[in-house]
Amino acid sequence: MPSTYPLAPPLNVSQWFNAPEPLTLDALRGRIIVLHAFQMLCPGCVSHGVPQAQAVHERFSEQGIVVIGLHTVFEHHEAMPPVALAAFIHEYRLSFPIGVDRPSAAQAVPHTMQAYQLRGTPSLVVIDQVGRIRLSAFGRVDDLGLGTLLGQLLADAPAFGAGRDQPLNSDIRQGTCDDHGCGHP
Numbered sequence: 001m002p003s004t005y006p007l008a009p010p011l012n013v014s015q016w017f018n019a020p021e022p023l024t025l026d027a028l029r030g031r032i033i034v035l036h037a038f039q040m041l042c043p044g045c046v047s048h049g050v051p052q053a054q055a056v057h058e059r060f061s062e063q064g065i066v067v068i069g070l071h072t073v074f075e076h077h078e079a080m081p082p083v084a085l086a087a088f089i090h091e092y093r094l095s096f097p098i099g100v101d102r103p104s105a106a107q108a109v110p111h112t113m114q115a116y117q118l119r120g121t122p123s124l125v126v127i128d129q130v131g132r133i134r135l136s137a138f139g140r141v142d143d144l145g146l147g148t149l150l151g152q153l154l155a156d157a158p159a160f161g162a163g164r165d166q167p168l169n170s171d172i173r174q175g176t177c178d179d180h181g182c183g184h185p
Helices: 043-063 082-091 111-115 143-156
Strands: 013-017 032-038 065-071 098-101 123-127 133-138 168-170 181-183
Touching: 013 082, 032 043, 032 143, 043 065, 043 123, 043 143, 082 098, 098 111, 123 143, 133 143
Parallel strands: 032 065, 065 098, 133 168
Antiparallel strands: 013 098, 032 123, 123 133
């Protein structure tokens, strides 16, 4: 039975931090990728999303899971330039690779955020070893549920998801900014 999980679009990043060279999904094929989209000024990102991404990186990197941060700014653009992000990364002692989502000249939402149809921050996308999106979540993601998914993908990637037609999704309200996240209109 062919999988109906969509393939992850490429990352469109203008600058990388904590990476000796630009990362591509093609180069990471065969590994599980946890893509954490965030903004420095998003309360849910700072209180939950960023610490969760760092914890996943620390606990699962030796098992072949790659955490990638995606600083995807869709509001307060002037307050979050790359130089401010560099200070944020240093102050929060983030050690996983972080890319700056390439801004769009046509709209406030940057390119990768558009391609993944993310509705705000924090957003979490889990990409399996063959490049399929297995989870796309907006807002707070339960640590136990995420750990279970990662464990299942590590144990038996081809068998996990058998009989499922759609990737898992979670949601928070759009157009809000609270402790759980910031949704763009």
